[in-house]
Amino acid sequence: MEPKIMDNARPIVEMRDIAKTFGSTRALRGVNFTVMRGEVHALLGRNGAGKSTLVSTLSGYVSADTGSIRIGEVEVEAVGQNYAPSIRKLIAHVQQTPQLFNLLTVAENLFVENPLVRRGFGVVSHKLMLERAAGLLDEWNMDIQPRSLAGELGAGTRQLLEIMKALSRGVPVMILDEPTAALSNAEKRILFEHVRALKAKGVSFVYISHHLDEVFEIADTVTILRDGKVVKEREPVERLDVETIADLMMGEKTVRSTRQDFMADEAPILLQARGIRLDRFSEKDIDFEVRAGEIVALAGPVGGGKEALAMVLAGQQRPEDGEVISPRGKLPTIGLVPTDRHASGYVGILGVRENVAIGGLDVLSGKLGFISKGKEARHVGRLAQQTNVIASSLEQAVSQLSGGNQQKVVFARALCRAPEVIVALSPTRGVDVGAKEQLYSLLRDLASKGLGVVVVSDEEDEIDQLANRVVIVFEGHVVDELVGEYTIKDLILRMEGVV
Ligand SMILES: Nc1ncnc2c1ncn2[C@@H]1O[C@H](COP(=O)(O)OP(=O)(O)OP(=O)(O)O)[C@@H](O)[C@H]1O
Ligand SMILES: [Mg+2]
Structure with a gap:
């Protein structure tokens, strides 16, 4: 060639x-x-x-x-x-929106279009396909089975698979x-x-x-x-x-903001996790609380447990052991920004309005359960503005938005029910430097109004700019914590220390 x-x-x-x-x-x-x-x-x-x-x-x-x-x-x-x-x-093109077939296996996804695994008359050899897939996975140090279904893998693994597939086309x-x-x-x-x-x-x-x-x-x-x-x-x-x-x-100067502390001395606890054991293999329990006005970051290596802890806090995942409670009795309303927006963040064929409103159908509907169109449009419009969504109208299909604007829609959805606690996993993924600052200022604004904000992030700058407290999660438990006046160097050292 x-x-x-x-x-x-x-x-x-x-x-x-x-x-x-x-x-x-x-x-x-x-x-x-x-x-x-x-x-x-x-x-x-x-x-x-x-x-x-x-x-x-x-x-x-x-x-x-x-x-x-x-x-x-x-x-x-x-x-x-x-x-x-x-x-x-x-040319090979790894697109921003994932293109894997969830119901096909890893091997099938990798080689479905590749002539290398075809025998006479173009017939696919499954044996050859599995062998080649195993070889490729090995070369990329990926510990997954060629026969696993792509849909069952984590977002990172799926992304790496797509890249491997493209790069191996030669x-x-x-x-x-x-x-x-x-x-x-x-x-x-x-x-x-x-x-x-x-x-x-x-x-x-x-x-x-x-x-x-x-x-x-x-x-x-x-x-x-x-x-x-x-x-x-x-x-x-x-x-x-x-x-x-x-x-x-x-096209203008972007100013990098710095973190601010909005937490009052006697700020009430909004959410409390007690004796959490993320999986059977965790050796220690996690105790964790979120207070009103606090912005706390969960940091640490991917798969170390920070994402799982966040999902437990958000009530989306059941821990192996332990409980999430609120000292006030009733659990607070929680707004979730999930980590994999393409899988669980939005419905592409629906418009911005519907995608955001899904996050709060109960608060948007009146006594008889009907949605008030006017109320919905105003509410969604305000959220779209707060999160800086750029779309031709609120009716534009989310699949037609640029990647960063899709993420902002997911963010707006999380805010739709006027939550008391926000749990945001990689909240500014794919968002440009300007819009990032806007989302940071939005999170600060929410904290200043007494919300508890939990951010899961891999970006040191993001954590440094936002979080008053950083909890480092590694191998299923909390190994370290930074509070108050830490520097980015402290943060990097702690994060590297566990990687
Ligand atoms: N299929 C489509 N239908 C309508 N508008 C579209 C479509 N695809 C892209 N657009 C619009 O074209 C513009 C450019 O989008 P594009 O996806 O190329 O941006 P981008 O630079 O990749 O942004 P991002 O960093 O957010 O991914 C945006 O206004 C977007 O809404
Ligand atoms: Mg793009």
């Missing part, structure tokens, strides 16, 4: 004058984008800037309104007709759209190793992420989109810093 003439000076991807309009939204307004051989090219921009749309026109997943594309030796009019088949051998151009959204640090390391190894062989990457630290670690070149236009083209990453990138993305 190697091209006959390796011309390294000529871009492997050349997109010219790409424009795309969805209804009244001008997602792309004449974008040029090039990728060189063996480079990792980061494509950045705020939520809705057009990143996913641009790479989707590149892979042929959506057609553009104007423009042309060349990948390797293949030139296509990016308009109208489906050209995905003509570039199949040149194509010269790879698109990774927010590939690390559901990955643990360890999984991220595995991904980066593979990216580096493939890059050394001349494979090119288009890398989309809202984690600028990742961009500095893995990317060579940066292009920034804003409102469907390129505002920085092919800048070497060494010439940029986080602030410059953030300002270019947002």
